Amino acid sequence: MRLTKFGHSCVRLDTGEGAVVIDPGVFSDPAALDGADAVFITHQHPDHCNDPALRLLAEDRPDVRIFGPSGVSATLADVPFTVVSADDVIPVAGTEVKVFGEHHALAHADIPVVQNVGYLIDGIYHPGDSFTVPDAPVRALLVPVAAPWLKLAEAIDFIRAVDAPAVYPIHDAILNDDGLAIVDRMLANLIGEPFQRIPNGVESTV
Structure with missing residues (x-):
């Protein structure tokens, strides 16, 4: 499996039989969608969820399937879209995508909690904006590290709960270089060898 980070929370997984993209948002490089088989x-x-980019994708390549929780359907409106929820298993690109969770992490009691699901693909887990721990083995965890809803202590507890042998930070577009260095240093000190940063746009074998 080859993994490429395209900024913030967007990653592309190339299986050898196709390409799967997770969370192409407005802080991400739209090039992630080039040649994608599923989103x-x-x-x-x-x-x-960068709906203008996804609309263009649906117009240019109507064969590309787009998946997400039902709350996404209002954002994508008339874009062809398949609703998924916890325990679903979707065959795609020569592998399977397993769905976990239901809710976004709490930001504040005054802010409504939206639907959020996580995806496990060949042991690589993307939780979105949640701390949902999947009841399945994880060999590589994509962990959110910076957000208005997140404390770094929570990310560390989440990493320890999942207990994956490899940990890659995502959800970090709001950090400048100094902020990234601080987060990386803390996680490296507290998590140790499993923690690794994948630079944006650099393909890595996972």
Whole structure:
């Protein structure tokens, strides 16, 4: 499996038989969608679901399937879209995508909690904006590290709960270089060897 991060929470997984993109949002490089066979959205927030880019994709390549929780359907409106929920298993690109979870992490009691699902693909887990721990083995965790809804202590507890042998940070577009360095240093010190940063646009074998 080859993994490429395209900014913020967007990753592309190339299986050898196709390409799956997760969370192409407004902070991500639209090039992630080039040649994609399927797109999976964790939730409706624009930093995870760039609806203008997805509309263009649906117009140019109507064969590409787009998946996500039912809350995303209002954002995508007339774009062809398949609703998924926890425990679904979707065959795509020569592999399977397993769906976990239901809710976005709590930002504040005054802010409504939207639907959010996580995706497990060949042992690589993308939780979206949640701390849902899948009841399945995870060999590589994509962990959110910076957000208005997140404390770094929560990310560390989540990493430890999942207990994956490899940990890659995502959801970090709001950090400048100094902020990234601080987060990386703390996670490297507390998590150790499993923590690795994948630079944007660099394909890595996972």
